[in-house]
Amino acid sequence: MVSQKAVIQAFERLYHAYHDKRFTKSLNFTKKTEQDLLPLVRNYLLGYFDYLEPEVATRVTMGKSSRIDFMIDNVAVEFAVRAANRVGNNLKADKNKNEVKKLITYSDHSLLILFDFRKNVSHLEVMNTLIEYRNIPSLGRGNHHRYPFTVVYFFRNEEGELCGIPRRIRVPKRPIALREYINLTEQQEKTAKFISRRGIVACEYELGKPKQVYCVEVRIESDKLTIEYQDNSGKYYQFKGNSITGSDRYELVSSDNSNDKAIVSVFIDEDEKITIEGTLYEDGEEKGWLIEDE
Known part of the structure; x- marks a missing residue:
């Protein structure tokens, strides 16, 4: 079976090749749509993997079918490109709703x-685009089975380095508040009162922009x-505090x-991944704060 990591590495190699003058010669792939x-x-993947099937039919909902760009063994792949000379950003989540639904x-x-x-694509712009994919599009009425997927954003940063950032997009059935989670785990005789996580990604927003x-x-x-x-x-920061009585919110104060x-x-969520959302008041400024477990 082909691993998801192997597929990502194949696309990483291709993205790097499209920027390598020894490979591209007189062709400019960065302006291709x-x-x-x-x-x-399709030709590249056919030579890279033993099994490849393009344009695979899939049923999105009861009354709607579509096609997945590539099926590499057991890995479904959708592909989107933003050409260097194009103004519109077709990599944004709202432009790829149909791809996400598939x-x-x-x-x-x-x-x-x-x-x-x-x-010169900034890391902040990439993170903002990836975070937008958390807003899962609706599949319409009905009890649909929905599964997580991974978005991988390949770009050239402000230092001219070629980068690729993956982000796992979970599709929880029902995120629950921390207090409810602790109550449930207590009922199940689990010791879930202490939770510790490191390396969680945080993003500060002002006026909706990271x-x-x-x-x-x-x-x-x-x-x-x-x-x-x-x-x-x-600069080092520490915010700590207690839950607000009668609510699922916390009031934190800087040390x-x-x-x-x-x-x-x-x-x-159901995978025990943490999401923290709220407002940060710092140096007289009010900022949005999103902290999300990968």
């Missing part, structure tokens, strides 16, 4: 591969929540400045 590249990618209805491994051929992305450490003990991190400048605070809600 998705329609231009699909036949070339992937979340496939029960095995599924990938959405994004090729961005522009130069301003900083960094990793945090989260500790939850009974009704106490602690969040520690270093920002992009290397360095009591005027810096945060009001957040904590959720845990």
